[in-house]
Amino acid sequence: MTHMYPTPSGGGAGDFPTNNPGREAVAAEKVTDALRHYPFLEKLLESDEEVVEQFQAACQNTCRNLDGILKHPSDPQTTAMGQAALASYGQSLKLFAELLEIKYQKLAEQSGQK
Secondary structure (H helix, E strand, O other), X not given: OOOOXXXXXXXXXXXXXXXXXXXXXXXXXXXXXXXXXXXXHHHHXXXXXXXXXXXXXXXXXXXXHHHHHHOOOOOHHHHHHHHHHHHHHHHHHHHXXXXXXXXXXHHHHHHHHO
């Protein structure tokens, strides 16, 4: 199954070195830049409704899968990681819905001004 929503880029291991004092400033700058720029999210918010719905459905499916895994607990570390992932997905979906609402409000304002 192919997804039409944009795919994230970058974000691999080693992007933010932690044990190299000579690179602390560079790492801090990367973190600051990362907090201000979200190319995946920006592309997704610019996408049409069908793409947004596909992305939301994929996230909701992942949440259901995580929930199913948590109903059959294994070791405590896996359970804790699953709970953290589920909470993160839930919060991300909530924030994404808020961003969509802001987008739609701005679009309505722009169309009302014309």
